[in-house]
Amino acid sequence: MITRSSDHIEVEGHIGTWYVIDSGVFELTPDEAGKPVTIRATCFLLEHEEYGDEVANVIVDQDGKLLLEDVYNGFDDLEEAGWSEVQICKCAICEGDFPRDEMIFTKDCHGIPFRLVCLPCYERAMEKGYDGEYYTEADECLDEDY
Numbered sequence: 299m300i301t302r303s304s305d306h307i308e309v310e311g312h313i314g315t316w317y318v319i320d321s322g323v324f325e326l327t328p329d330e331a332g333k334p335v336t337i338r339a340t341c342f343l344l345e346h347e348e349y350g351d352e353v354a355n356v357i358v359d360q361d362g363k364l365l366l367e368d369v370y371n372g373f374d375d376l377e378e379a380g381w382s383e384v385q386i387c388k389c390a391i392c393e394g395d396f397p398r399d400e401m402i403f404t405k406d407c408h409g410i411p412f413r414l415v416c417l418p419c420y421e422r423a424m425e426k427g428y429d430g431e432y433y434t435e436a437d438e439c440l441d442e443d444y
């Protein structure tokens with residue numbers, strides 16, 4: 299398992315060891331007849347530990363599987379190869395990073411979008427049917443009396 303701070307990574311078919319210089323979440327929908335399945339991967343741009351930028355970078359997924367070699371323009375090369383970047387947002391509750399399309403807005407007691415959260419947090423936040431405190435227009439008026 300590779301993370302943003304990994305180093306001494308061995309890459310199949312390449313000599314020496316590599317370290318992570320950038321990461322991002324990308325997806326690829328192979329151009330196949332029938333049922334195209336979108337692959338989503340956390341991708342890591344690796345630089346050679348001994349030769350640095352004298353040699354091309356490579357891009358691997360979180361399991362260290364080689365996705366692209368001869369990389370000179372960072373993740374631009376990955377996008378050129380047909381991958382597209384997935385927008386990542388921070389969950390307002392657990393503060394984890396998630397793909398935007400795996401997140402959802404909770405609703406307050408009047409059905410107004412309240413905050414953008416991940417799905418597990420959504421389940422918990424919406425257990426009572428709405429997120430945040432219950433309020434009515436009357437409550438808001440009362441508050442001004444305090």
Ligand SMILES: [Zn+2]
Pocket residue numbers: 389390391392393394415416417418419
């Ligand atoms: Zn969350």
